[in-house]
Amino acid sequence: MSNASPVSVNARAWALLQDMINNAEELKIGVSTGSLGETLIDAGSAVPGSIAAGLQLARICMGGLGTVTLLPDQTLENWPFSVSVASSNPVTSCLASQYAGWSLHHKDENGSFFALGSGPARALARGEKLFEELTYRDESTHAVLVLEAAKPPPAAIVERVARECRVAPENLGIIYAPTQSLAGSVQVVGRVLEVALHKTHELHFPLENVVDGIASAPLPPPHPDFVTAMGRTNDAIIFAGRVHLFVKGSAEEARKLAEQLPASTSRDYGKPFKDIFAAVKGDFYKIDPSLFSPAEVLVTAIETGETFRAGKRDQALLDASFN
Numbered sequence: 001m002s003n004a005s006p007v008s009v010n011a012r013a014w015a016l017l018q019d020m021i022n023n024a025e026e027l028k029i030g031v032s033t034g035s036l037g038e039t040l041i042d043a044g045s046a047v048p049g050s051i052a053a054g055l056q057l058a059r060i061c062m063g064g065l066g067t068v069t070l071l072p073d074q075t076l077e078n079w080p081f082s083v084s085v086a087s088s089n090p091v092t093s094c095l096a097s098q099y100a101g102w103s104l105h106h107k108d109e110n111g112s113f114f115a116l117g118s119g120p121a122r123a124l125a126r127g128e129k130l131f132e133e134l135t136y137r138d139e140s141t142h143a144v145l146v147l148e149a150a151k152p153p154p155a156a157i158v159e160r161v162a163r164e165c166r167v168a169p170e171n172l173g174i175i176y177a178p179t180q181s182l183a184g185s186v187q188v189v190g191r192v193l194e195v196a197l198h199k200t201h202e203l204h205f206p207l208e209n210v211v212d213g214i215a216s217a218p219l220p221p222p223h224p225d226f227v228t229a230m231g232r233t234n235d236a237i238i239f240a241g242r243v244h245l246f247v248k249g250s251a252e253e254a255r256k257l258a259e260q261l262p263a264s265t266s267r268d269y270g271k272p273f274k275d276i277f278a279a280v281k282g283d284f285y286k287i288d289p290s291l292f293s294p295a296e297v298l299v300t301a302i303e304t305g306e307t308f309r310a311g312k313r314d315q316a317l318l319d320a321s322f323n
Contacts, residue, residue: 007089009063009097009120010140016060017041017144017173020053023161026104027053027182036158037170042314045150051219054186058085058098058176061146061187063120065093068190070219076240079218082323083186084260085193090245094194095201096136100148106156115130117161119146121172124165133207142171148188150178182205187234192217192294196243196261199293205257211302215294219243220322231274234292235321236272238263240313241294244303254301255308261299262311266291272321297299 006181020041028050030042043049043057051070058068066087073082087093102117102125122128122145123138143165147153153161153174162169177184201207208210218240220232243261247254263269268276268288280286295314300307 004103007065008140009065009092009123010138010143012064013060013120013144014140014142014173014236015068016056016064018150020056021194027056029053031192031210034152034158034174037157037160038158038162040152040154041173041175043175043177043183044088045176045178047095049177049181049183049188051182053177054177054183054190057146057177057187058083058190060175061098061119061190062142063097063123065089065097066193071216072108073216073218076218076313076315076318078315079240079322081219082216083189083219084216085190087193088212090193090197090210091134091207092136095130095207096186098133098194099198101130101131103225104147104153104157104161106154108154108156110154113151113157113289115147115149115153117145117147119144121161121165123144125161126169127164141167142173143167144173144175147174147176148184149176152176165297171254178226179233180222180224180226182222185220185229185233189217189236192241193243194238194246195237195241195292196297199261200245200257202289203257203260205253210245212246213243215241215243217294218318226272227277229271231272231277232321234273235318237294237320238269238291239295239321240277240321242296242313243294244298244300246300248303249301251301251304251306254299254306258297258299258308258310261293261297263291263293264311265297269316272317274321
């Protein structure tokens with residue numbers, strides 16, 4: 001008997017991928033077929049891409065189990081639009097699918113390639129340590145992978161992904177967009193709920209007790225420099241991201257989670273991410289992991305009806321990053 005969930009994140013994402021292909025001209029994306037028959041979508045490298053493409057890319061990252069929209073936000077004076085994310089299956093959509101946890105690298109005579117893979121293909125490969133704790137399993141004849149990259153992966157990476165996902169290469173879709181692009185920046189900020197879920201996991205809060213979640217973060221202006229663009233997408237979440245989690249369990253556990261979640265609990269909080277990145281000479285592992293979290297947190301204990309709040313958004317630090 002199969003242990004797979006009746007909901008397939010890859011089947012849902014494949015349908016969203018086809019929708020992107022059907023609207024390629026409108027979304028300003030490029031569609032091609034790779035050397036092994038895989039479908040390649042350029043969402044912002046050799047083509048302009050678009051905010052709309054980034055929203056669809058974020059939905060695909062979540063395996064079709066989340067809504068991602070662009071909404072007006074009058075609470076931030078200088079940055080009036082936010083990416084809003086919601087999921088009734090937050091652990092599956094965010095951690096089993098959206099989280100960028102698949103390290104993909106290859107080096108040959110033509111050069112080197114490195115990217116972190118995200119999206120529902122991860123739920124088929126299940127090669128990361130995180131999947132030892134996640135009960136969700138997917139079975140699908142198709143797989144979709146998202147890469148925060150400026151170029152498509154080499155054939156060796158495509159072959160590996162298809163093999164580990166147990167799908168034919170022609171049933172594999174790969175979407176790539178650099179952080180500097182419109183679509184790339186939108187899909188990164190669209191991880192605001194996922195970032196909160198990942199930190200929730202790191203705090204050892206029982207994932208099975210997280211039953212629903214909504215979040216938002218301001219849409220940052222893209223920048224042609226990679227480090228600046230990366231800094232802005234991180235700062236959108238760290239300085240102005242908001243999340244509301246709905247959890248089972250005791251009110252005390254909900255209160256404790258709310259107090260520990262905000263980015264301001266990190267020792268590295270207080271200056272733009274670009275400056276932090278420069279101070280550690282580009283070594284991510286020297287940055288306090290607790291920094292990667294939304295600025296403002298609400299946690300509702302659904303069994304008691306109590307809501308706990310912690311953290312706050314910082315307009316000045318956001319302006320320092322975005323301007």
